[in-house]
Amino acid sequence: MPKVIDHDQRRSDIIDVTWGLIVKGGLEAATMREIAAEAGFANGALKHYFPGKDEIIQGTYERALGMMSSGVDQSVDGKRGLEALRAIVYASAPLTPESITAGRVLMSFWERALSNEDLHDSYREHLLSWRSGLATYIAQAREAGEIVTDTPDEQLVDEIVLMNAGANIMSLLAPDLSTPDLLRAHLDAFFTRLTTP
Secondary structure, three states: OOOOOOHHHHHHHHHHHHHHHHHHHOHHHOOHHHHHHHHOOOHHHHHHOOOOHHHHHHHHHHHHHHHHHHHHHHHHOOOOHHHHHHHHHHHHOOOOHHHHHHHHHHHHHHHHHOOOHHHHHHHHHHHHHHHHHHHHHHHHHHHOOOOOOOOOHHHHHHHHHHHHHHHHHHHHHOOOOOOHHHHHHHHHHHHHHHOOO
16 A cells, blocks of 8 residues: 655655755755655655745745744733733843844845745735834723823834844844843843833
8 A cells, every 4th residue: 555645744844944044044955856855855856745945945934933923922912001011022032042043034035035936925014013003002002091202103013123133133243242131132122212201
């Protein structure tokens, strides 16, 4: 009887391997040859599961976004206003080894997204969704009297997004200058400013 192959599991395994290669050496390290070798396939066998490298990269990119989104969703579950805003900001910041690794994978994709329309659109959709969530929680907190700063809501959203993107880059390129403790201090100061007249 022929062996039954779980194609979804194989695709997931290939993405796991690609993730590991990107974490170790960036996108350049994730060649089709290396992916196949690490996954234990003959070089051409990957085509049974993905049409080409772009689709493998897209799947790995979506895994990174999914991991970050899942952590954020869990952190804000059942929360509103300032409590939800604080949860989403801290959950999306590079404060743990897992979030720093996910940020490393995402950073590898940012440059590629400039020339790959699918990756670009996928990240832009993620970014717009994130911004929308931030704006909602800021508005809730403002309405509840929890946020009292005169800084406009749109500017607060911009600050959070730019702070997060910068922190992700610094946690990888200069981790000695941007430690989790230092980032927490910056985030704490940001939230103090929101709640101080």
